[in-house]
Structures are given as structure tokens and as C-alpha cells.
Amino acid sequence: MYVSEWENSKRSISDRYAAILRQILGVTDGELRGSPASVAPAMADGYDELLSRIDSASSVSGSMVKSFNEQTELLRTMDRQRGASGLIDQMTGHLSALEEALNFAVLPSARRPVALALAGASTLAAWQAIDAGAVERAWRHYELAKRAARDAESPMYLAHAMGEQAYVLCEAGRPSLGLDLVRDAQRSLGQGGSPRLRAWLYAAEAELCAHAGMPDDCRRALDAAVASIPPGPEDRDPDMLSIFLNGGHLARWRGNVLAMLGDDDAVSSLYGALEIADPTFVRANAGLHTDIARAHLARAEYDDANTHLRQARLLASRTGSVRQRRRVDLLSSRL
Structure with missing residues (x-):
């Protein structure tokens, strides 16, 4: 009953229920209530309040x-x-x-x-x-x-933000524009940045190329990513903690991209990534099982695809990932 009254503006959402719904739906309070995000109250006239905030900030x-x-x-x-x-x-x-x-x-x-x-x-x-x-x-x-x-x-953090923002454009149906943004990120970084970040940007470029229907550029970017990734199991860069990437992660990423291209090498690459996947990366593992299902579908191996889609759906539900559930649903419709 409450849901109907909320939807028809007959009852406002109390703070108690708003806190619960934000947790379930993963939205901000402004998005939940359909109102602009709240803004800070206006400052007092004069300079005392301003100086107080400046002094507080300077003590950080x-x-x-x-x-x-x-x-x-x-x-x-x-x-x-x-x-x-x-x-x-x-x-x-x-x-x-x-x-x-x-x-x-x-x-x-x-x-x-x-x-x-x-x-x-x-x-x-x-x-x-x-x-x-x-x-x-x-x-x-x-x-x-x-x-x-x-x-x-920080050119590194700027390039990373640009590279990730490209995915918003891709998922909105503009992969070519997203690809341009990734390449702008690479140019903004120039010859600087860590090898791990450069590998990440090349892999992102390859994925956007696959979405944009540019297989040759895609494979060149994948080769550049493999050539750039530092050896060994370490996946964190002390100068770029936002990125988790090593050879195993890159193998999974490469398999995902190859699956989009319909390449037969995708399956072996993805299963290799699955063997060494960190189980604490629950949402990433949901994506990995989805990628394997996509690769099996490309080979008309429907039973195997269905097995991995079930596992992907389970993991996506555990994390509440709308994005991964959407991917699973799209692939399930092809079975």
C-alpha cells in the first residue's frame, strides 16, 4: 500500500523508509524522492563563517x-x-x-x-x-x-577518470565517442604514467574498438596492453590505487574483448582467467562468467553458456549489480 501511495504522491517517504530504500535501490536521497540534491545552507553574511571554514580546511x-x-x-x-x-x-x-x-x-x-x-x-x-x-x-x-x-x-588520475567515463558513453550507445575519449586520455598522459595505467588504457581502447566494430584496431590495442603490463602477480600500482590489473586480469579482459569479436581464442583465455580469479572480486567474477557464456554462445555451445549464465546471475544478485544482471538477461534471451 505504501508503495502505491508513494508513487502517486499521496504519502511522502519518511526518513526511516528512505534509508531502507536507498540501501535496496542504490540511489541517493535526491534520486529517491525525485528532488534535486540538497545543497548546503547559505553562509552567514560577513566573513566570520568563511574564515572559520578556511581555517578548518587549512588544518587538514x-x-x-x-x-x-x-x-x-x-x-x-x-x-x-x-x-x-x-x-x-x-x-x-x-x-x-x-x-x-x-x-x-x-x-x-x-x-x-x-x-x-x-x-x-x-x-x-x-x-x-x-x-x-x-x-x-x-x-x-x-x-x-x-x-x-x-x-x-595529476595526469594519471585525469587519464583514468577519462578512460572510465568512456564506458558511460559506450553503454549509452556511443562507443565511437567513448573511443575518442579513451584516446584523448592516452594523449593527455603522453609518455608519462605507470606501465600498469598505460596497459589499462590500451585494454579499454581495445574494448571500445570492439564495440565500435573496429577489429584490427582492437587487436593492435590488445597487443599493446599485453606488451605494457608489468610481469608478476602484483595488481596494485602505488601511484594509481584505483586500478587492479595484472597478467591474469588482463587475460580475462582480453578474453572478453575476443568474445565480442567472435574469436575462438576467447574461451581458452577466459578459462585461464577463471582458474586464477580472486574470489573476493565477486562482481568481477560475475562479469567473468558472463564473458565465458558469451564466448560459448558464439560457438553455439548452449549448455555450457547456460551453466555460466546461472553462475553469473547468482553472483550479480549477491552484489545487486544492475549492470551485470542486464548483461546476463541480454545473453539469456539468445538461448
Whole structure:
């Protein structure tokens, strides 16, 4: 009864129910209530309040920035294991605190570390929004991440935000425009950046090329990614903590791209990735099983495809991933 009354504006959503619904649906309070996001109250006339906020921001120490980054890392870990829908309130509050600290930081020495922390948190929030199907929120978070990266004077974080933002364009049906954005990200990075980030950008380029129907460019980008990835099992870059990528992850990514091209090598590449997949990456493993199902479908191996789609659906449901469930549903319709 309440749902009908909410939908017909006969009853407003109480704060108690709003908190529950935000957790279930993975939306912000403004999105849930259909109203613009709340804004901070107007400042008092005069300068006392302004100076108070500036003084507060100037006191943000290295240990506080470290705490901000630790909170981002905790949210990232929770996201990959449990999904994004239950983290919406924590993520919104985290971004607000970082923005508040940056907005009133005056000198570059105070702004840069906070801006870098905000860039990393914003790209995480944006990817969570993509996963929840909230594409406009994702776009805005990527714009925030790019502004923060420029403020931090960090070409790496800027290139990463641009590369991930390209996926919003791709999923909106504009893969060619997304490909242009990825290539702009590569140009903005130039010869700088870590090898792991360059490999990530090449792999993203390959995936966008596959979506755009450019198989030759796709294979060239895959080869460049394989040539760039550092050897060994390590998947984190100390200068680019937003990226998880090693040879095993890249094998999975390569298999996904080859499956889109209908290449027979996709199956062996994906099964190799499955053998070494980290079980804590629950949503990523849902994607991996979906990729394997796609590869089997391309070979008309319907029983195998159905087996992996069932596993993908189970994992996607555990994390509440709208994006992965949509992929599973699209492939299931072909069985």
C-alpha cells in the first residue's frame, strides 16, 4: 500500500523508509524522492563563517588525508565483495566531506593531497553508479573526478577518470565517442604514467574498438596492453590505487574483448582467467562468467553458456549489480 501511495504522491517517504530504500535501490536521497540534491545552507553574511571554514580546511593534515584514503579503500573493498547498492549513504557522505575540505583549502600545498583523494573517491563512486544503472550520477562523478585530478596536477588520475567515463558513453550507445575519449586520455598522459595505467588504457581502447566494430584496431590495442603490463602477480600500482590489473586480469579482459569479436581464442583465455580469479572480486567474477557464456554462445555451445549464465546471475544478485544482471538477461534471451 505504501508503495502505491508513494508513487502517486499521496504519502511522502519518511526518513526511516528512505534509508531502507536507498540501501535496496542504490540511489541517493535526491534520486529517491525525485528532488534535486540538497545543497548546503547559505553562509552567514560577513566573513566570520568563511574564515572559520578556511581555517578548518587549512588544518587538514597528512594524517587526515590518509584517513580519507583509508575510507576510500574500505569502501572499495566492500564494493567489490558486496556490491554498491548498500554503500550509497556512506559514499555520498565521504564525497561530501572531501569536497568540503577541498572547497575551502586555499594554498596548493593544502589542496593537492585533498584533490588527489577526491579524484580517487569520485571515480570509485562513479563506477558504483554505473553498476547501479544511475548513469547521470556516474557522469557527474567523473566530471568531479576530472576537476579534482586537474586541481591535484595529476595526469594519471585525469587519464583514468577519462578512460572510465568512456564506458558511460559506450553503454549509452556511443562507443565511437567513448573511443575518442579513451584516446584523448592516452594523449593527455603522453609518455608519462605507470606501465600498469598505460596497459589499462590500451585494454579499454581495445574494448571500445570492439564495440565500435573496429577489429584490427582492437587487436593492435590488445597487443599493446599485453606488451605494457608489468610481469608478476602484483595488481596494485602505488601511484594509481584505483586500478587492479595484472597478467591474469588482463587475460580475462582480453578474453572478453575476443568474445565480442567472435574469436575462438576467447574461451581458452577466459578459462585461464577463471582458474586464477580472486574470489573476493565477486562482481568481477560475475562479469567473468558472463564473458565465458558469451564466448560459448558464439560457438553455439548452449549448455555450457547456460551453466555460466546461472553462475553469473547468482553472483550479480549477491552484489545487486544492475549492470551485470542486464548483461546476463541480454545473453539469456539468445538461448
